[in-house]
Structures are given as structure tokens and as C-alpha cells.
């Protein structure tokens with residue numbers, strides 16, 4: 001299988017870390033989003049939405065959407081479980097994973113996308129044509145991230161990982177969000193949140209975090 005990927009972007013990194021945790025490697029093609037390589041005809045023929053990550057299986061099946069790709073990998077390589085164990089735990093991991101996306105990653109994407117000069121006319125990602133950035137969304141994104149950081153710190157006071165005792169996809173989404181927010185989106189994790197800092201150090205030390 002082959003992963004269409006971009007080292008500069010947070011969503012493809014979620015898949016790389018997920019695969020690294022499972023010990024899986026595959027063919028990889030890097031596309032430069034800022035240069036618009038994801039909007040070229042060759043790639044749109046594979047994924048008309050022009051979004052990364054995109055996984056192509058050996059039989060030609062195309063799977064896009066980070067969580068859908070992770071679901072496929074989880075089903076084909078169940079160990080270690082990263083998306084929950086029994087029915088209740090799977091539902092809980094899914095809820096936490098969505099909290100990380102909605103409260104954190106979307107805010108970071110808004111804060112970055114609407115401030116980055118190269119995306120002035122690419123306010124929405126992918127093959128949607130010209131859409132102007134909205135500078136007001138930068139502050140809204142940062143406000144959302146602020147709540148995300150504080151809620152995470154409170155949750156991590158009484159549990160090791162974001163969905164409980166085990167490292168899961170929710171931790172991967174949160175890590176990629178925080179690194180992206182701290183760098184490109186210019187909304188770093190506050191220094192005074194000690195539970196969040198403890199967790200961040202632990203997950204950043206995992207070998208998969210280098211993926």
C-alpha cells in the first residue's frame with residue numbers, strides 16, 4: 001500500500017504515528033501542500049478532494065480521511081489496540097478522539113490557515129477553488145485551543161492517557177494538534193498546565209512521535 005503524505009501537515013502525521021505504533025511501514029509519497037502539489041491533476045485523479053492523508057491499497061482501493069485510514073489499519077492489524085477494546089471502551093475512545101479533533105485540531109487549523117499568507121485565497125483546504133481566508137477565525141481558533149488545553153489538563157489530573165489507562169488514537173490526535181498549534185498556528189501549550197505537560201512529555205518520548 002502507499003500513503004500520500006505531507007510532513008508539514010498534522011493530519012498525515014496522525015496516520016504515520018498510528019502506523020508506527022503498529023509497526024507498519026509502507027510506500028510513501030510526499031506532497032507539498034503550500035506549493036499546491038495536492039491540487040495537481042495527478043493527485044486529484046487519485047483523490048478528487050485533494051486532501052491528505054490518502055491511502056491507496058495494493059488492489060487500488062483509495063481510502064481518505066485520517067480516522068477511516070486508521071480504522072482500516074486497526075481492523076487489519078488489531079494489536080496493539082489503538083481504537084478501544086470492548087463496546088464501551090471503543091465508544092469512549094471514539095468520543096475522546098472527536099473531542100481532540102473538534103476542540104483542538106479544528107481550532108489549530110483555523111488559527112493557522114487564516115493567518116498564513118500563502119493560504120490567503122485558500123481559506124478551505126483541497127480542491128474547492130478560491131476561498132478567501134477570514135482573519136477573525138484566527139482568534140476564534142485560539143480561543144478554542146485555550147479551552148482544549150485547559151480541559152485536557154483537568155482530565156489528565158486523574159488519568160494517564162486521554163481516554164484512560166491506555167495510549168490510543170485520541171493521544172495521537174492531541175499530540176499532533178499540540179505540535180501543530182505550537183508551531184505553525186502560533187498558539188503554544190501554556191507552560192503552567194502541569195498535568196498536560198507530564199502527558200505531553202510521555203507521548204513525545206514514544207518512538208512513534210518521530211514519525
Ligand SMILES: N[C@@H](CCC(=O)N[C@@H](CS)C(=O)NCC(=O)O)C(=O)O
Nearest residue numbers: 009010011051052053065066125126
Ligand atoms: N478530515 C480530514 C482533514 C484532512 C486535512 O485537513 N488535510 C490537510 C492537511 S492536514 C490537507 O490535505 N490540506 C490540503 C490543502 O490545504 O489544500 C482528515 O481527517 O483526513
